[in-house]
Amino acid sequence: MSHPPEPSRETTSESLPRADYEPDAAPGPLKGVRVVDLSRLVAGNLLTQHLADFGADVIKVEPRDGDTLRGWRVNGVETTWKVHSRNKRSLCLDFRHADAVPLIRKLVPGAAMLIESFRPGTLESMGLSPAELHALEPRLVILRISGWGQTGPYRRRPGFGTLVEGFSGFADMNGFPDREPVLPPMYLADAISGLTGAFAAMAALREVEVSGGKGQVIDLPLLDPIFNSLGPQAANYRLTGQTKARSGSRSTGSVPRNVYQAKDGGWVCLSASTQGMAMRVLRSIGRPELCDDPRFRTNEQRLVHVEELDRIIGDFVAARTMDENVAFFEEAEVTIGPVNDIAHFIRDPHVRDRALLADYPDADMGSFPMHAVPARLSETPGTIRTPAPRLGEQTREILGEAGLAPDEITRALASGLAKETTPS
Numbered sequence: 001m002s003h004p005p006e007p008s009r010e011t012t013s014e015s016l017p018r019a020d021y022e023p024d025a026a027p028g029p030l031k032g033v034r035v036v037d038l039s040r041l042v043a044g045n046l047l048t049q050h051l052a053d054f055g056a057d058v059i060k061v062e063p064r065d066g067d068t069l070r071g072w073r074v075n076g077v078e079t080t081w082k083v084h085s086r087n088k089r090s091l092c093l094d095f096r097h098a099d100a101v102p103l104i105r106k107l108v109p110g111a112a113m114l115i116e117s118f119r120p121g122t123l124e125s126m127g128l129s130p131a132e133l134h135a136l137e138p139r140l141v142i143l144r145i146s147g148w149g150q151t152g153p154y155r156r157r158p159g160f161g162t163l164v165e166g167f168s169g170f171a172d173m174n175g176f177p178d179r180e181p182v183l184p185p186m187y188l189a190d191a192i193s194g195l196t197g198a199f200a201a202m203a204a205l206r207e208v209e210v211s212g213g214k215g216q217v218i219d220l221p222l223l224d225p226i227f228n229s230l231g232p233q234a235a236n237y238r239l240t241g242q243t244k245a246r247s248g249s250r251s252t253g254s255v256p257r258n259v260y261q262a263k264d265g266g267w268v269c270l271s272a273s274t275q276g277m278a279m280r281v282l283r284s285i286g287r288p289e290l291c292d293d294p295r296f297r298t299n300e301q302r303l304v305h306v307e308e309l310d311r312i313i314g315d316f317v318a319a320r321t322m323d324e325n326v327a328f329f330e331e332a333e334v335t336i337g338p339v340n341d342i343a344h345f346i347r348d349p350h351v352r353d354r355a356l357l358a359d360y361p362d363a364d365m366g367s368f369p370m371h372a373v374p375a376r377l378s379e380t381p382g383t384i385r386t387p388a389p390r391l392g393e394q395t396r397e398i399l400g401e402a403g404l405a406p407d408e409i410t411r412a413l414a415s416g417l418a419k420e421t422t423p424s
Contacts, residue, residue, distance in 0.1 A: 016352070016358060017352065017357075018358065019355070019358035019370075019384070021360060021387060022385050025385055026380070028377075030054045030056040032055075032057075033056040033113070034057045035111065035113045035114075036061060036108065037060050037115045038115060038116040038117075039115045040067055041067075041190065042161070042191065043117065043191075044145050044194070045067065046190065046191060047145075047195075047197040047198045048088065049086065050198040052087035052088050054373075058089065059089050059091055059107065060089065060090045060091065061091050061104065062392070063092070063093065064094050066092070067081065067085070076364070077364045078388075081388055082368060082388045083388075085389065086384055086387060086388050089393070090390065090391055091418070092395050092420065093419070097415070099415075100417060103402070107398075107402055108133055108137045108140065112208075114142050115201075116143070117145035117146065117159075120144075120150045120151075121156075123144070134214075138215055141204040141216065142216070142217045143200065146221055146222070147159020147160065147223065148221050148222075148223055149223070159221075161188065161190045161193075164222045165189050166183065168226045169230060169233060170189075170226055175246045177246045188226065189223075193220060196220065196224075197220045251271075252303075254271075254273040254299055256302070256309055258270060258313075260310075262320060262322040264321040266321065266323075267322065267338070268325045270334070270336045272335065278296075280333065280334055281313065284329065286316075295309075322338055326338055356372055360387065395413070395419060396409055399412060
C-alpha cells in the first residue's frame with residue numbers, strides 16, 4: 001500500500017501561530033444579545049458558537065453531568081467541547097430538581113434568544129412552552145432543534161444526524177457505484193443545521209430589533225437543511241426518472257473532475273467544470289490533439305468517455321509527486337489542489353499566513369490548536385475572548401444576574417439544584 005508523503009519538517013505543529021485569548025477585545029456586533037442555550041450535542045453548540053464569537057452572551061445551561069460534548073474525549077481531553085463552546089458561560093443545574101424550571105424562568109426576561117434541542121413536546125412538559133416563555137419575554141426568539149421537526153409523523157423519532165444523513169438521500173449519493181452508501185465521517189447534518197440556525201436566529205432577531213416585530217418560534221430540524229444542501233435532486237428525478245447514482249469523486253455534471261494519485265502516494269483533486277478549463281487540462285498534459293477528439297471535444301462526450309479520460313490524466317499525474325503536480329498545473333493555470341490530511345493542512349503556508357489555526361493556552365494540553373472565527377468582518381470582527389468554560393464555572397455569577405441573593409445562591413448550591421466548578 002502506498003502512503004501520502006511525510007509532511008515537510010521545515011514547519012511542525014508546534015510552530016502554529018501563538019495566540020492568547022482576548023478578554024478585553026471588543027466583543028463584536030452581537031454585544032448585549034443574551035442567549036439561553038438549553039441544547040445538547042453539536043447543532044446547538046455550533047449555532048451558539050457562531051453567535052458567541054461575535055459577542056453574544058451565551059449561557060450554556062448544563063445538566064449535572066454536563067453537555068454531551070464534554071464526554072467526547074480524545075486522550076482524556078474534551079476537544080469537541082473546547083472548540084464549540086469557546087466564548088460561552090456555563091450554568092450547571094439539576095434538571096430533575098423541583099426548582100430547576102422556576103430558576104430557568106428567571107433567565108428568560110431580557111434574553112434575546114432561547115435555544116433548545118429536546119425531543120418535541122419536552123419543553124411543554126417542563127412548563128416552558130413557547131407561550132409561557134413569551135409571557136415572560138415577548139421579544140424572545142425561540143429556536144427548537146430536533147431531528148425531524150416539531151410536526152409530522154416522525155417528530156418523536158430519535159433525532160441523531162446519522163439518521164437524517166441516511167434518510168435525506170445524502171448517503172445514497174455518497175460513495176462509489178460498486179460499494180455501499182457512505183455516511184459522512186463527521187457531524188455533517190448537525191454542522192449544516194448549526195449554520196442554518198444561526199442565520200435563522202439572526203433573521204428573527206432583526207424582525208424584533210429593526211422591524212418592531214414580536215418574538216417567534218423557529219422550527220429547525222436536522223433533516224431540512226441537509227436536504228436543502230443537496231440541490232435540485234427532486235427536480236432532476238422528475239425530469240429523468242432516474243435517481244443520482246454514486247460516482248465516487250467524479251461529477252455527474254462535468255468532466256474531468258476526480259482525485260488522482262501521485263508518484264509519492266499523495267493525491268491531488270482536479271476540477272474542470274468549464275469547457276475552457278477542460279481544454280486547458282488536455283493541452284497542459286501535452287495532449288492538444290484530444291481537444292478535437294470526438295470523445296472529449298464536448299462535456300457531453302467527456303461524460304460518456306470519462307473512464308478513458310481519467311486514465312489519461314491519471315497516468316500523467318502518476319509520473320510526478322503531489323507537490324510537482326500542484327506546481328505544474330498551477331503554472332498552467334489549471335484548477336488543481338492537494339488532498340490534504342490534517343497533518344499537511346496545519347503546515348500549509350496559506351493556512352499559517354491567514355492564521356486559520358492558532359495555539360491557545362490550555363490547562364489540559366498546554367496549548368490547544370483552535371480554528372479562527374470563519375467569517376471575517378472588516379469593522380466588527382469576531383474574536384476568541386475566553387476558552388470553553390469548565391462545568392458550572394459561571395454558575396454563581398449567572399444566578400446573581402438572574403436576581404438571586406447571595407444566600408439564595410448558597411442554598412441552591414447546597415441543595416444540589418445548582419453546581420459550580422470547584423477550583424483546582
